[in-house]
Structures are given as structure tokens and as C-alpha cells.
Amino acid sequence: MAYLDQIYNSLGSFSPHLFGALVILIVGWILALILSSAIGKGLQRTGMDDKIARMIVGEEKAKSIESYRWISRIVYYVLLFFVLVAFFQTLGLTLVAEPLNQLLTIVFSYLPKILAALVIALIAWIVAIVLKKIVLQVLKAAKVDEGVSSKAGLEEKGIPLSQNIGETVYYLVLLLFLPMVLSALGLSGLLEPLQSMIGKMLLFLPNLFAAALIIIIGWFLARIIQKIVTNLLIAAGTEKLSEKIGLSKVLGEQGLSGLIGIVVYILILIPVLIAALQALALDAITQPVSNVLNQILGILPALFGAALVLAIAYLLGKVVAEIVTNLLKAIGFNSILVRIGLGKEPAEGERTPSQIVGYVALVAIMLFALIEASQILGFTLLADLIYEFTIFAGHVLMGLIIFAIGIYLANLAYSVVMSSGMSQAKVLAQAARIAILIFSGAMALRQMGLANDIINMAFGLLLGSIAVALALAFGLGGREIAAREIEKWLKSSK
Numbered sequence: 001m002a003y004l005d006q007i008y009n010s011l012g013s014f015s016p017h018l019f020g021a022l023v024i025l026i027v028g029w030i031l032a033l034i035l036s037s038a039i040g041k042g043l044q045r046t047g048m049d050d051k052i053a054r055m056i057v058g059e060e061k062a063k064s065i066e067s068y069r070w071i072s073r074i075v076y077y078v079l080l081f082f083v084l085v086a087f088f089q090t091l092g093l094t095l096v097a098e099p100l101n102q103l104l105t106i107v108f109s110y111l112p113k114i115l116a117a118l119v120i121a122l123i124a125w126i127v128a129i130v131l132k133k134i135v136l137q138v139l140k141a142a143k144v145d146e147g148v149s150s151k152a153g154l155e156e157k158g159i160p161l162s163q164n165i166g167e168t169v170y171y172l173v174l175l176l177f178l179p180m181v182l183s184a185l186g187l188s189g190l191l192e193p194l195q196s197m198i199g200k201m202l203l204f205l206p207n208l209f210a211a212a213l214i215i216i217i218g219w220f221l222a223r224i225i226q227k228i229v230t231n232l233l234i235a236a237g238t239e240k241l242s243e244k245i246g247l248s249k250v251l252g253e254q255g256l257s258g259l260i261g262i263v264v265y266i267l268i269l270i271p272v273l274i275a276a277l278q279a280l281a282l283d284a285i286t287q288p289v290s291n292v293l294n295q296i297l298g299i300l301p302a303l304f305g306a307a308l309v310l311a312i313a314y315l316l317g318k319v320v321a322e323i324v325t326n327l328l329k330a331i332g333f334n335s336i337l338v339r340i341g342l343g344k345e346p347a348e349g350e351r352t353p354s355q356i357v358g359y360v361a362l363v364a365i366m367l368f369a370l371i372e373a374s375q376i377l378g379f380t381l382l383a384d385l386i387y388e389f390t391i392f393a394g395h396v397l398m399g400l401i402i403f404a405i406g407i408y409l410a411n412l413a414y415s416v417v418m419s420s421g422m423s424q425a426k427v428l429a430q431a432a433r434i435a436i437l438i439f440s441g442a443m444a445l446r447q448m449g450l451a452n453d454i455i456n457m458a459f460g461l462l463l464g465s466i467a468v469a470l471a472l473a474f475g476l477g478g479r480e481i482a483a484r485e486i487e488k489w490l491k492s493s494k
Contacts (some may be wrong), residue, residue: 021090028083032076041073115183124177132170136162211276218272226265233257270297299377302379306373312371317362325358333357360397367393392449406440 125393179194233239238257274293328334334352367390374383410433417429 012237021087024090025083025087028086029080032079032083035079036072036076039075040069050115051131085353107324113185120177120184124181126175128173131173132166135169136166139165142301173400190239193328207280214279216275218269222265222268222272226261230261235258245375267300270300292306302377306376309376310369313365313372314362317365320365321358321362325354328354328357340348364393382462399444399446402447403440403444406444407437407475410434410436410442415490444448 120373182194234255234257238260239255267470270293274290277290277293323344329352333354362492366385371383371390374380374386413432413436414429417432418425
């Protein structure tokens with residue numbers, strides 16, 4: 001009975017503490033719900049949650065985040081943490097309450113640093129927003145986006161240039177304030193490397209700004225000069241000239257004036273890139289690239305000279321081809337296939353023999369121009385290869401001419417023998433034709449340089465076999481006549 005009384009007395013003495021702890025827990029929980037909900041709704045109505053989200057994660061990601069819910073939950077759990085500490089203290093559970101009290105002591109001792117860091121971050125955000133808006137207003141007033149789009153020949157695509165510059169200024173200001181925030185928090189381990197990085201970046205910023213300025217101005221001037229050159233060439237009738245000489249089909253929609261404009265653009269941009277790389281003063285990175293660009297700039301005169309040689313040769317070749325075509329057409333060369341018995345008159349729209357010869361003349365001139373252009377560029381091996389090919393092509397062309405003359409002479413001999421009216425005229429005419437064709441074919445192959453030894457041997461064997469065949473035919477056919485003559489000779493000698 002005494003034991004039960006002791007338990008009853010203990011519960012009686014503990015019940016006020018338990019009741020008070022439960023009241024604190026329930027009331028604190030309700031207050032945490034009310035305060036967190038009120039803060040969340042207040043942030044949602046004022047739009048402060050979106051501004052905080054944009055400051056932390058950026059414009060695009062902030063749209064998909066309901067930041068007021070997250071802030072409301074954070075406030076709720078923080079308040080609930082304090083309620084739990086009060087609850088355990090009221091119950092007298094020192095083993096549980098003591099660690100929580102120590103945690104609160106640490107948090108409250110660190111709270112001034114957090115508040116100072118938040119104040120600095122807020123100031124940084126305000127300064128960044130103000131500077132961004134100032135930059136955007138200045139660039140908008142200067143009509144930078146329209147000027148770049150119209151004068152440089154660019155269409156407005158994606159984010160405007162002014163917006164990019166404004167965002168760069170915004171994040172640069174935040175980066176400059178970041179060491180102050182870390183210093184307020186006392187995070188020296190992160191502060192020192194960040195300060196070193198920002199110091200190096202600030203020292204490098206003038207070089208980077210100079211390089212960017214050189215590239216922007218150079219690119220802007222290159223685009224303007226490109227448009228000026230292109231329009232001047234169009235006004236001068238370059239497109240009509242390219243259409244006359246047949247370059248329009250090769251160049252397509254770009255046109256000759258557009259191609260020259262691109263060349264001028266590249267010629268201006270290469271020294272601009274070299275100057276920009278030198279302004280960066282990063283020799284380990286920029287020196288190899290600058291050397292490559294200098295080498296490209298060094299070969300440009302040779303490249304321009306080679307292109308000029310090819311262009312002049314093409315123009316000259318077109319003129320020569322036209323002259324040769326008209327001259328051969330005037331003397332009736334288009335009927336050459338009919339005359340040598342290899343074909344008929346070309347139909348309307350087909351390429352005529354005179355046009356083929358004119359095209360061959362153009363190709364020959366271009367081959368010689370390619371040899372000269374290769375030598376200008378220093379490609380001696382390529383020049384030698386083109387030279388050897390040109391010589392071989394000349395031999396082949398001469399061989400074809402010889403064989404064509406042989407066909408003409410063979411047909412002429414056939415006609416002459418057939419018109420003589422002698423006995424066996426058809427056989428003799430065919431034999432004469434075959435003999436001339438074989439002889440001209442051998443000469444043509446020899447001129448082409450195709451297996452000279454084999455051709456000489458085959459031609460010699462052919463002539464020898466013909467001679468032997470004639471000798472045998474003559475000998476066998478005149479055997480009886482020879483016997484009679486010998487018999488007469490013997491009788492007369494007796």
C-alpha cells in the first residue's frame with residue numbers, strides 16, 4: 001500500500017510538469033502552423049518569394065519553383081524545434097534538452113554572423129539589380145541590339161546582346177560581394193582561395209576587356225566592309241559578269257560578289273583575332289594560335305596570286321573555247337564524224353564536235369594554270385604530277401587525232417578502189433582499209449606511249465606474216481609455170 005502511495009505522490013508531483021509540457025507542445029505546434037502559413041501567404045502575395053528564388057537559382061528555374069512553400073516549411077520546422085526544446089525542458093528531460101540547448105546556443109551565437117551575411121547579400125543583390133537595370137537602359141537607349149542586327153547584317157535570334165551584357169554585370173557584382181559574405185560568416189577556408197581567384201580575375205579583366213573590345217570592333221568593321229564591298233560589286237555588274245562566264249552555276253546563291261565579300265571579311269578578321277589573342281597576354285595558350293594565324297596570313301598573298309592565276313586562266317579559257325568553237329563551226333567541223341564515217345550529224349541540243357574541242361582547249365588552259373598555281377603555292381610535287389598528266393593527255397589526244405586521220409584515209413582508199421572498176425575491187429578495197437586502219441592504229445598507240453615494244457613486235461610480226469603469206473601464195477600458185485619454164489630451159493640447153 002505504501003508503494004502505491006509513493007507512485008501516486010510521484011504522479012501528483014509530475015502531473016503539472018506533464019500538463020504544462022503538453023500545453024506548450026500543442027500551443028507551440030499551432031503557433032508554428034499559423035506563423036508559417038502566414039509568412040508563406042505574405043510572401044506569395046507580395047511576390048518576395050519569386051524575387052528571392054530568382055536571386056538564388058536564376059530567372060528560368062525560379063518559374064518552376066514554389067519558393068513560398070519551401071520558406072513556409074523552413075519557418076515551421078524552425079519554430080517546431082524551439083517548441084520541442086521548451087517541451088523537453090518543461091518535462092525536466094535534461095539528457096534530451098541539454099544537447100538541444102547547446103545546439104541553440106551555437107546557433108544563436110552564430111546568428112549575428114548569419115544576419116550580417118544576409119544583409120551583405122541583400123545589399124549585393126540590390127546593387128546588382130540596380131546596375132543591371134542601368135546597363136539595360138543605357139544599351140536600350142543607345143539601340144545597341146538594333147544597331148548590331150542591322151549594321152552587322154545579323155538577324156535577332158535568341159537572347160539580345162544587351163540582355164547578355166546585363167546578366168554578366170549582375171553576376172559579376174554578386175561575385176565581387178561573395179568574399180564579403182564569406183568573411184561575415186567566418187569561413188576563412190573558403191574565403192582565401194576565393195579571394196585569390198577573384199584577385200587574379202580582376203587583374204586579368206583589363207586584358208579580357210581589351211580582347212573583347214578588339215574582337216567586337218574588328219568583327220563589326222569586317223561585317224560592314226563586307227556588306228559595302230558586296231554591294232559595290234553588285235552595283236558594278238559583277239553578278240552579270242559571273243553569269244556570262246558561267247560562274248553563277250558554280251557559286252550558287254552566294255554569287256561572285258558574295259564570295260569576294262567573304263574573302264574580304266576573313267582577311268580583316270584574321271589580324272583582328274591575332275591582335276585580340278596578343279591582348280590576352282596568355283602566351284602559353286595564345287602563342288600557338290597566333291603562330292597558326294600568322295602562317296595563314298603569310299600564305300594569303302600566294303593563295304591570292306594562285307586564285308588570280310586560275311581566275312584569269314578561266315576567263316581566257318572561256319574566250320579561247322568560244323573562239324575555237326565558232327571557228328570550227330564556221331569551217332564545218334561539226335560534220336567531221338560524218339566525213340570519217342563514224343557517226344551522223346549531232347541532233348539539236350546535243351554537244352557538237354566543235355564544242356567538245358572548245359571544252360578541251362579550256363581544260364588544257366586550266367591544266368597549265370593549275371601547274372603555275374601549284375608552283376606559286378609551293379606545291380612542287382602537285383605541279384609535277386599535273387605536268388606529267390598534261391603531257392600524257394597531249395599524247396593521248398594526238399594519238400586519237402592520228403587514228404581519226406587513219407579512219408578518214410582508210411575510208412577514202414576504200415572509196416577510190418571501189419570506184420576503179422577492177423576485178424576483185426571489193427576485196428582489194430577492204431584489204432586497203434584494214435591495212436590503213438592497222439597502220440594508223442599502231443601509230444596512234446605508239447604516240448600514246450602504250451606498250452611501245454609490244455606494238456612494234458606485233459606490227460612487225462603482222463607485216464612478216466603478210467609477206468610470208470604472199471610468198472607462199474605466189475610460190476604455190478606459180479609452181480606449174482615455173483616447172484614448164486625450167487623444162488624449156490633444159491631442152492634449149494641440150
